[in-house]
Amino acid sequence: LPSLLSHKMAPSSDFHAFQTALRAARNIIAVAGAGLSAASGIPTFRGAGGMWRKYDAMSLATPEAFERSPILVWQFYHYRRETASNASPNDAHRALSAFSRSSLRKQVAPHSNFTLITQNVDGLSVRANQELAAVQPDPNDQPNLIEMHGRLFDVLCNNPTCGHVEFNTNSPICEALGGTEKLVEQHVVDPDIQVKDLPHCPKCGGLARPGVVWFGERPHQLDEIDDLVAEADLCLVVGTSSTVYPAASYAEEVEQNGGKVAVFNLERSHGDNQAHFLFLGPCEETLPKALG
Numbered sequence: 115l116p117s118l119l120s121h122k123m124a125p126s127s128d129f130h131a132f133q134t135a136l137r138a139a140r141n142i143i144a145v146a147g148a149g150l151s152a153a154s155g156i157p158t159f160r161g162a163g164g165m166w167r168k169y170d171a172m173s174l175a176t177p178e179a180f181e182r183s184p185i186l187v188w189q190f191y192h193y194r195r196e197t198a199s200n201a202s203p204n205d206a207h208r209a210l211s212a213f214s215r216s217s218l219r220k221q222v223a224p225h226s227n228f229t230l231i232t233q234n235v236d237g238l239s240v241r242a243n244q245e246l247a248a249v250q251p252d253p254n255d256q257p258n259l260i261e262m263h264g265r266l267f268d269v270l271c272n273n274p275t276c277g278h279v280e281f282n283t284n285s286p287i288c289e290a291l292g293g294t295e296k297l298v299e300q301h302v303v304d305p306d307i308q309v310k311d312l313p314h315c316p317k318c319g320g321l322a323r324p325g326v327v328w329f330g331e332r333p334h335q336l337d338e339i340d341d342l343v344a345e346a347d348l349c350l351v352v353g354t355s356s357t358v359y360p361a362a363s364y365a366e367e368v369e370q371n372g373g374k375v376a377v378f379n380l381e382r383s384h385g386d387n388q389a390h391f392l393f394l395g396p397c398e399e400t401l402p403k404a405l406g
């Protein structure tokens with residue numbers, strides 16, 4: 115019998131069936147990854163031209179790497195900041211922003227609340243929310259967004275006793291890093307830069323670090339996320355390879371709680387066979403159609 119029970123229907127790619135599920139949903143979450151920002155020109159990590167391969171980002175996105183070579187790590191994040199500041203939100207960001215506004219969401223999911231949990235650090239979902247609020251202001255209708263892996267434009271003091279944090283969009287963030295984007299592509303440390311030229315804390319003068327969550331570090335708002343996942347009856351998984359934990363475990367948990375999962379990805383991804391819905395294609399096309 116277990117083999118029969120475990121045999122799941124193949125995921126559906128029927129938008130109408132999805133919209134019926136949307137209409138019935140009460141607690142909806144979306145877990146987003148680098149594929150959400152791909153159409154905005156921000157390279158993903160694992161795909162073609164992916165950052166992990168190109169810059170071996172896995173080894174750079176760690177406290178140990180920053181300890182060992184702060185200049186190389188800062189060059190990498192300077193490159194990421196410049197790329198993000200030159201990018202704009204795309205139709206998938208905008209579809210999620212509209213869905214985050216209950217006044218708009220109630221037309222397709224009348225009984226629901228919604229939170230976007232993004233792994234992305236590029237700030238494009240924040241900017242899409244701000245652009246929507248500019249044309250449709252409503253102080254009582256605030257989008258719920260959790261940037262669980264931090265933000266490229268947050269700059270933290272590396273001195274644990276100081277804890278200074280600032281939102282800093284300066285381009286370049288400091289004189290010395292200006293123009294080093296090319297070197298990052300060659301994985302080369304600019305010989306002229308010294309640690310003293312790197313961004314420092316305005317409060318205590320200590321070395322500053324990018325405000326992102328590195329491997330081995332605790333993601334933000336985990337308790338809030340765990341409560342949302344436990345309550346969710348519908349989980350959208352958008353543009354993520356679902357390979358980084360704990361974010362990669364959320365859809366599976368919703369599934370095990372009897373909720374539904376809808377995967378929006380360009381190609382097959384880890385665990386998508388257990389999903390109720392699988393919409394293969396660019397999320398900047400499939401998401402506006404599904405949430406519209």
Ligand code: BV8
Binds near residue numbers: 148159327328333383
């Ligand atoms: C934690 C910020 C514990 C930085 C990121 C062994 C050693 C050490 C750690 C571990 C280990 N084993 C497991 C772990 C845990 C580790 C982990 O999961 N490792 C993996 C690699 C096995 N996780 C952690 O360390 C996390 N912390 O566990 O803390 C703890 C708990 C309590 C207290 C203290 C400690 C922290 C992980 C966060 C790391 N930081 N980002 C930066 O950005 O530089 S991760 C970073 O990579 C992203 O944020 C994202 O999460 C991940 C990349 O994944 P994706 O977003 O999915 O991107 P990817 O390129 O892989 O996929 C893109 C997808 O989009 C593809 O599927 C593609 O097909 C699709 N796509 C492309 N274009 C489109 C599209 N889809 C639709 N439309 C398109 N147009």
Ligand code: ZN
Binds near residue numbers: 271272277318319320
């Ligand atoms: Zn400081």
